[in-house]
Amino acid sequence: MRFTLHKPTNLTPIPIDCGACNKCCKGNTLVVITENDRQDFYVTQTYKLPDGRVVEALQFQANGDCFYLIDGKCSIHGEHPLVCQAFNCMAEFCHYSRQERRLLIKQGMLSADVLDEGRKRLQQK
């Protein structure tokens, strides 16, 4: 299975109006549970990243959607992990150079779909 890593540039929430978009809740995107999350609240699993690191992250459904994505919506909104609360695809797009984005997508560490969403939203601003 190929993973991408849900990886905000920091854990300070940057507001974004996602509307009906849920691209970063799909595609085997790893949501890593941090030490500041409620450890016993989430359904998690241990995963090995393409770079060899081992992390505890939310489980997936069989289709690669997040365990908590139900009927296209986050079923634990308000209680979703800090990584989800802080994630902003526009900030993620800006954080990397074009070369870094290409490399990280190839390595399975970033999602092309999510970066495309970030690019699109930046162009609409």
Ligand code: SF4
């Ligand atoms: S990809 Fe961007 S707009 Fe879509 S849900 Fe994620 S953060 Fe929101």
Ligand code: SF4
């Ligand atoms: S916990 Fe909610 S916001 Fe986070 S990836 Fe899963 S469905 Fe999306």
